[in-house]
Every structure is written in structure tokens, then in C-alpha cells.
Amino acid sequence: MTAPHPRLSINQATIKKTTVAEALRVATEAGVGAIGLWREQVQDAGLDESARMLADSGLRYSTHCRGGWFTAQEGPDRRAAIDDNRRAIDETAVLAAAGAPGSRAVLVLVVGGLPTGSRDLVGARQRVADAVAELAPHAAQAGVTLALEPLHPMYASDRSVLSTLDQALDIAAPFDPTVVGVTVDTFHLWWDPDVTAKIERAGREGRIATYQVCDWKTPLEADNLLSRHYPGDGVIDFEAMTRAVEATGYDGDIEVELLNQAIWDTAPALAVTRTIDAFDRAVAPFLAK
Amino acid sequence: MTAPHPRLSINQATIKKTTVAEALRVATEAGVGAIGLWREQVQDAGLDESARMLADSGLRYSTHCRGGWFTAQEGPDRRAAIDDNRRAIDETAVLAAAGAPGSRAVLVLVVGGLPTGSRDLVGARQRVADAVAELAPHAAQAGVTLALEPLHPMYASDRSVLSTLDQALDIAAPFDPTVVGVTVDTFHLWWDPDVTAKIERAGREGRIATYQVCDWKTPLEADNLLSRHYPGDGVIDFEAMTRAVEATGYDGDIEVELLNQAIWDTAPALAVTRTIDAFDRAVAPFLAK
Incomplete structure (x- = not known):
């Protein structure tokens, strides 16, 4: 078995069926150094209990997944989203x-x-900027970086009106980079003809809050949300994207986040082992350290 | 029944099961003024016979669909694609x-x-530019405009490494606009935060060879190629995109091209009637003439 790369982090979405306790155990038993948990599971376990278990595990925390969903027009739904x-x-x-x-x-x-019922993409995008402006002071006070994640344009109508890295950087621009940054996810950005230049900009502006890797393969799954594959199983050029991210000086953990029914149907320990191997082959060779 | 808008053209993909003869008959019986045919059906009917029937129909020809598929590396496959x-x-x-x-x-x-087996997106994109350079003299001699079509980024790996209008315009730039232009298709471009500026650029550079309209709706079909809907049935802001295209001075036919199993299962005459109605409601109000 391959020793996990020291910068590999397991995002809990990869082992979606786990509780927080199980996710921490599977990651530590595999020798992985970091983890990103999902809110639903953290809430199921309780925040304080999750924090206690995380501290006991000795794992680094790489990201918390996830906030957002604040494109609603002003009203109770929007207020609830901001509060959440x-x-x-x-x-x-x-x-x-x-x-x-x-x-x-x-x-x-x-x-x-x-x-x-809305067709107002421009308005929805403006409301994202407004929500970030409203949340930034709270994030600054808490010492938390908001990591805006551009999603693949195939999700533009139902999951993310944020579709490119430049859009995310433009929204982040008015704020301190420690408060508002971006998520660079290979699956969402690989197709962009300007992705290398955009990653360079993100680095120059100090905005890369996390780097997530997973692969793209066609045909997409019938539920296109579940089309994320182990790095190396698809067509993404991880060398180009990883070198671009490394060139910015990003030296944080790198998450593997795989939404994929077949992977969810795998035993979590096996999914983690496969993730370690895939990362080692497809991503690790291009890391500066 | 609504009278068809004079600029509406039926793309044969909308009535995919028709022969050329049937497609022409259905379009003329509905009072539509223009049509775009597909190569497969034209070859089935024979080119000369198709031309004769088209002449008899009194319809304008709006586009021929379609060429391309020339991302292969040099060798017999690439030569066959160029010849085709x-x-x-x-x-x-x-x-x-x-x-x-x-x-x-x-x-x-x-x-x-x-x-x-390739992950070289940059190389594939270069080979598109090379193919255009190779075909442009033949197109110029024949008086034909090559209309590079950027496809939605969800097709970047399996159908079109050309994903944005700017990419298409950059490839077109070295050539006369009557020889190399672009296809503006709402379904493929609606998500782009800069689409209006890019359409403006396409107009300024004289490159809009055709404007195609169809709508985006989620969830996407399991086969995402077949997710194209009647204008107005989804979330695309046809006002914004159509006004942007009109503002460039484009005054040609506007095609409705719907790849959609449910529409293909409709009687062709009914699909054309529904197309006429949809166009009238969702697109026609924003046309300068």
C-alpha cells in the first residue's frame, strides 16, 4: 500500500456514507494527514463532539463544506440563508x-x-456579491476564509451561477484575501481555455484558499452531479493544473472530493486507499513538495 | 395557428426522423421560410436530388450541418476528416x-x-486552428463560410474542445470574416458571464455566421446531448442574448435546433408548429425586424 502523500486531504464527500467518527477513523487508519468534513454529518454528531473527535484524531482540518446557496431575492429565504x-x-x-x-x-x-422561475442570471450573480459583502465582516471576525467555488457551467442554472474563476476573483476583489478567497477545483475548471492564466491571477491576488482534485470522464453519469472520478481515471491534465497552482506558492492541503455513486458503494476504507493511490500517481508527481 | 416569423429557420435536427423531402414539405406546409439540413439526410437523398427539392420548395437555406471533428493527430484519420x-x-x-x-x-x-486516450486539450485546440487554416482556402474558393461553433463546456472532452465564443473568434481572426465565422447558439453560451461582450466582439469583427436558439432546463437529460428545449421552456434570457445579437446588425435567419428525444417522438408537423409558437413568444419580440 502506498503511503499517503503528506498534503492529501480526504473530503468527506468521497466517503459520504460515513459519520464524522467513521470518517476520522478511516482517514487516520490509512495514514492520511488531513480531512474536510461536511456540515450535515457534523451537525448529526454535534459540533462540539465533532471538534473533540477531530482534535483526538490528530488530523489537520482542510475545509468545511459547505456554505452558500444565497441567490434568493431579499426576503425570509434569503435571511435564513445568510443566517445559516x-x-x-x-x-x-x-x-x-x-x-x-x-x-x-x-x-x-x-x-x-x-x-x-427566474431567468435573471445577472441579478443572481449580483446577489452573490451582496451576500459575500454581508458575510465578510463575520468571517473576518471569526478568522475564517470564505472560499468561493466556481462550478462547472453545466451547473449554472441549478447549483452555481458562479461559473469561472475570474467571476469568483472579481467578487472577492474588494475584500482581504484572508477573508474572501476561491476554491480551485479541477473538475469545474479544466475545460477553461484560460484556466492557467486565471490560476496565476488567483495566486497573484493571494486568493487560493483550497485546491481540490478529481477527474472528468464521459459519458457523464445520468445524474451529472455524481460524475466525479478518481484523479487519473479521466481526461484532466493534472500536470498542467497542479503545476499552475504550485507556481502560485499554494502549499496547503489538497482535497480529493468524489461525488460518485460507485465510489459511495465502495467500503470507505477502500475508497480512501484508492484515493491515496490515485493521488500518488496523478497529482503528487507535480507537487513542489 | 401563429404565422411563422419571417426569420425563423427550422434546423432538421428538430425533426430528426425526417428525410430531406419530408423536412422540406413539413417546413413549407407550416409556412416557414428557411431550413438547415443535415449531411446524413442529404447524403441519403443524394446531393443533387436534395438541391432540386430544396429549389422546388422555395425555402432559403440557412446552414449546412455539419462539418468539423478534426481534432485527431496527423495521420489517416485526420486526412479523412479534412477530406470529408x-x-x-x-x-x-x-x-x-x-x-x-x-x-x-x-x-x-x-x-x-x-x-x-489523450489529455492534451491545448494540443487538440491547436489542431482545430490548423484544420481551419487548411480548409479556409477551399471554403473561400467555394464561397462558403465556416461557422465555428463553441459548444457548452460539458462537451469539452467528447464533442468540442471549443468552449467559448472568444476561443472561436481567436481561431477565426486570421481569416476573412466571409470565410471563417462563428455560430452563436444560446444553449451553449448562455451561462458565460461575458457573453454579451463576446457577442458584441463577434459582431464588431463581422463573424456571426448564424444564430441558433434553444433553451436550457434542468435536470439535464441522462444523455446530455438531448437536453435542448423549445425557447421559453427553460431558463435562458432570450431577450438579453437576442438583443445582443441584433445589436451587431445580424439580420439573417435564426435557427431552432432541438436535439430532444421527446420532440423527436412528436409528429414532425407538430414539432414545427410548436417551434413556430415558441419562437414567436420567446425570441421574436426582441428582433429588430
């Missing part, structure tokens, strides 16, 4: 503080799609 | 000459995805 994001920021701070040295307080934001 | 595109150029010239006044000799190009 404030709670997510607080959770992130607690978990990052409980993680081993090197943990990062990064809250990944999937911003949401068009409100039902 | 030369034939497609010749077919386009014959059919456009047979169409009613106002016909355009436009060959739509879907460039193709990554070759099997």
Missing part, C-alpha cells in the same frame, strides 16, 4: 481550531443557482 | 445556391473532442 452561513462560519472556526497544526479555517461556498 | 470537410464545403455551396434568395452558404463546424 453565519453558523457555517462559526462551525468552520471551531473545527479549524480543533484540528492539528496546519489546519485552515476555510468555508467552501457553493453559491446556488437561479431561483425557481 | 472539403466535401461538406462543396455540399454547402450546392445547397445554398439551390435555396431561395437570402440563402447563406454556411457550414456549421462542431470541432470534436479529445482524441481517445
Whole structure:
């Protein structure tokens, strides 16, 4: 069995069926150094209990997944979303503080799609900027970085009106980079003819809060949300993207986040082993350290 | 029944199960003024016979669909693809000459995805530019415009390494706009945060060879190629995109091209009637004339 690369982090979405306790155990038993947990599972276990277990595990905390979903127009739904994001920021701070040295307080934001019945993509995108402006002071106070995640344009209507890295960087621009950054995810950005230049910009502006790797393969799954594959199993040029991210000086953990029914149907320990191997072959060779 | 808008053209993909003869009959019986045919059906009917029937129909010819698929590395496959595109150029010239006044000799190009086993997106994109350079003299001689079509990024690996309008315009730039232009298709481009500026650029550079409209709706079909909907049935802001195209001075036919199993299962005459109605409601109000 391959020893896990020291910068590999397992995102809990890869082992979606696990509780927090199980996810931590599987990761530590495999020798992985870091983990990113999902809010639903953390809430099921309780935040304080999750933090205690995380501290006991000795794992670094890489990201908290996830906030966002704030494209609704002003009204009770939008207020509820903003409040929920404030709670997510607080959770992130607690978990990052409980993680081993090197943990990062990064809250990944999937911003949401068009409100039902709306065709106003421009307005929805503006409301993302407004939500970030509203949440930034709370994030700054909590010491948490909001990591805006551009999603693949095939999700533009139903999951993320944020579709390119430049869009995310433009929204982040008014804020301190420690408060608002971006998520660079290979699956979402690989197709972009300007992705290398955009990653370089993200680095220059100090905005890369997390780097996530997974592969793209066709035909896509019938549920295209579940089409994320082990690095190396698809067509993404991990060398080009990883070298671009490394060239910015990003030296944090690198998450593997695989939403994929076949992987979810695998025993979690096996999925982690396969992730370690895939990372070692497809990503690790291009890391500066 | 709504009278068809004078600029509406039926793309044969909308009534995929028709022969050329049937497609022409259905379009003329509905009072539509223009049509775009597909190569497979034209070859089934024979090129000369198709041209004769088109001339008899009194319809304008709006586009010939389609050429492209030339991302292979140098070798027999690439040579075959280039030769096939030369034939497609010749077919386009014959059919456009047979169409009613106002016909355009436009060959739509879907460039193709990554070759099997390749991860070299940059190389594949360069080979698209090389193929265009190789075909441009033949197109110029034949009086045909090659219409590079950026496809939605969800097709970047398997159908089109050309994903944005700027990419298409950059490849077109070295050539006369009457020889190399672009296809503006709402379904493929609606998500782009800069789409309006890019359409403006396409107009400024004289490159809009055809405008195609169809709608985006989620969840996508399991086969995401077949997720194209009647204008108005989804989330695309046809006002914004259509006004942007009109503002460039584009005054040609506007095609409705719907790859959708449910529509293919409809009687062709009914699909055309529904297309006429949809166009009238969702697109026509924003046309300058």
C-alpha cells in the first residue's frame, strides 16, 4: 500500500456514507494527514463532539463544506440563508481550531443557482456579491476564509451561477484575501481555455484558499452531479493544473472530493486507499513538495 | 395557428426522423421560410436530388450541418476528416445556391473532442486552428463560410474542445470574416458571464455566421446531448442574448435546433408548429425586424 502523500486531504464527500467518527477513523487508519468534513454529518454528531473527535484524531482540518446557496431575492429565504452561513462560519472556526497544526479555517461556498422561475442570471450573480459583502465582516471576525467555488457551467442554472474563476476573483476583489478567497477545483475548471492564466491571477491576488482534485470522464453519469472520478481515471491534465497552482506558492492541503455513486458503494476504507493511490500517481508527481 | 416569423429557420435536427423531402414539405406546409439540413439526410437523398427539392420548395437555406471533428493527430484519420470537410464545403455551396434568395452558404463546424486516450486539450485546440487554416482556402474558393461553433463546456472532452465564443473568434481572426465565422447558439453560451461582450466582439469583427436558439432546463437529460428545449421552456434570457445579437446588425435567419428525444417522438408537423409558437413568444419580440 502506498503511503499517503503528506498534503492529501480526504473530503468527506468521497466517503459520504460515513459519520464524522467513521470518517476520522478511516482517514487516520490509512495514514492520511488531513480531512474536510461536511456540515450535515457534523451537525448529526454535534459540533462540539465533532471538534473533540477531530482534535483526538490528530488530523489537520482542510475545509468545511459547505456554505452558500444565497441567490434568493431579499426576503425570509434569503435571511435564513445568510443566517445559516453565519453558523457555517462559526462551525468552520471551531473545527479549524480543533484540528492539528496546519489546519485552515476555510468555508467552501457553493453559491446556488437561479431561483425557481427566474431567468435573471445577472441579478443572481449580483446577489452573490451582496451576500459575500454581508458575510465578510463575520468571517473576518471569526478568522475564517470564505472560499468561493466556481462550478462547472453545466451547473449554472441549478447549483452555481458562479461559473469561472475570474467571476469568483472579481467578487472577492474588494475584500482581504484572508477573508474572501476561491476554491480551485479541477473538475469545474479544466475545460477553461484560460484556466492557467486565471490560476496565476488567483495566486497573484493571494486568493487560493483550497485546491481540490478529481477527474472528468464521459459519458457523464445520468445524474451529472455524481460524475466525479478518481484523479487519473479521466481526461484532466493534472500536470498542467497542479503545476499552475504550485507556481502560485499554494502549499496547503489538497482535497480529493468524489461525488460518485460507485465510489459511495465502495467500503470507505477502500475508497480512501484508492484515493491515496490515485493521488500518488496523478497529482503528487507535480507537487513542489 | 401563429404565422411563422419571417426569420425563423427550422434546423432538421428538430425533426430528426425526417428525410430531406419530408423536412422540406413539413417546413413549407407550416409556412416557414428557411431550413438547415443535415449531411446524413442529404447524403441519403443524394446531393443533387436534395438541391432540386430544396429549389422546388422555395425555402432559403440557412446552414449546412455539419462539418468539423478534426481534432485527431496527423495521420489517416485526420486526412479523412479534412477530406470529408472539403466535401461538406462543396455540399454547402450546392445547397445554398439551390435555396431561395437570402440563402447563406454556411457550414456549421462542431470541432470534436479529445482524441481517445489523450489529455492534451491545448494540443487538440491547436489542431482545430490548423484544420481551419487548411480548409479556409477551399471554403473561400467555394464561397462558403465556416461557422465555428463553441459548444457548452460539458462537451469539452467528447464533442468540442471549443468552449467559448472568444476561443472561436481567436481561431477565426486570421481569416476573412466571409470565410471563417462563428455560430452563436444560446444553449451553449448562455451561462458565460461575458457573453454579451463576446457577442458584441463577434459582431464588431463581422463573424456571426448564424444564430441558433434553444433553451436550457434542468435536470439535464441522462444523455446530455438531448437536453435542448423549445425557447421559453427553460431558463435562458432570450431577450438579453437576442438583443445582443441584433445589436451587431445580424439580420439573417435564426435557427431552432432541438436535439430532444421527446420532440423527436412528436409528429414532425407538430414539432414545427410548436417551434413556430415558441419562437414567436420567446425570441421574436426582441428582433429588430
